[in-house]
């Protein structure tokens with residue numbers, strides 16, 4: 001039996017006629033960038049997140065870039081980010097000269113740890129009494145933001161981060177790229193921070209037919225600035241108040257996303273059912289003392305963008321699964337503080353033990369609404385076989 005890591009074709013087949021009906025008028029009209037189709041999707045995102053200012057973007061990466069630009073962050077500034085995340089979290093802010101300052105993760109949720117952030121600030125920053133942001137003892141740079149990532153489809157501990165943000169007077173940027181419609185104490189991902197970023201990369205839980213992303217913010221001034229930055233820094237064409245970027249969403253992507261967003265809650269439910277089935281299967285095969293199953297914090301709901309286990313002899317297990325035609329993936333094999341492009345930040349192996357440990361142990365298994373019970377049984381049976389269980 002074949003169990004691919006993903007089945008985007010299966011998803012498309014299930015909504016093919018709806019998608020074709022939605023993109024046909026865009027092609028007829030040749031209104032291909034922004035416009036009414038994109039505005040309609042922006043309204044749908046505002047409704048889903050409960051956040052008023054909703055701005056469709058060209059990608060999740062551009063959403064992060066423009067969020068940092070909108071907050072006025074740049075060359076003098078530090079932003080705390082997790083190291084155990086997709087590259088864009090740190091890469092997009094580094095482009096502005098911002099220094100990504102890496103902090104460790106909570107080993108249970110894999111999300112940025114508020115305790116690690118608090119300890120990092122206490123160790124490396126001088127806290128100002130006049131309301132100014134903390135200043136790095138060595139570099140003199142100001143700490144101007146924290147960007148928790150809602151990894152694998154579960155929110156980071158947002159109340160703790162919001163509290164830290166309040167204490168030091170710095171914005172919290174949510175990287176919600178993997179967690180659309182996940183909830184933290186009933187609040188949707190992206191609704192808690194100063195500004196929040198989403199990705200509609202095709203493999204994400206809400207995926208476009210190419211690159212697309214989104215920004216939401218409750219702050220009207222910031223929302224207006226983001227809209228301006230998205231079109232080269234001017235609301236009136238050929239007149240530029242500031243220097244922006246081309247961060248616009250295509251109308252075809254908005255048409256596709258407007259169809260798919262109607263199915264999102266159902267798809268998330270299907271993912272949740274499959275996650276529960278994995279848990280039952282791992283228990284049935286007596287594997288729960290061997291592999292570590294994903295942990296969902298009691299005040300959050302998990303949307304299962306990824307179903308990630310910790311596995312002893314991970315790479316050998318992966319080879320075993322590959323031979324059985326079972327797809328799997330390692331998100332992420334090398335933490336960002338150890339990437340060569342960030343070597344000049346002075347981080348070393350050993351600096352972030354939980355991130356480094358996770359990178360050696362995690363394995364993502366197939367999870368998507370189209371995944372059948374039979375396929376899941378096969379995946380877990382093959383894992384049981386590898387560990388000598390039955």
Ligand SMILES: *Cc1c(COP(=O)(O)O)cnc(C)c1O
Nearest residue numbers: 059060061086088089177199201
């Ligand atoms: C996918 C992703 C991004 C970037 O989104 P793109 O749309 O691929 O540019 C950023 N952060 C995280 C955590 C992601 O998973």
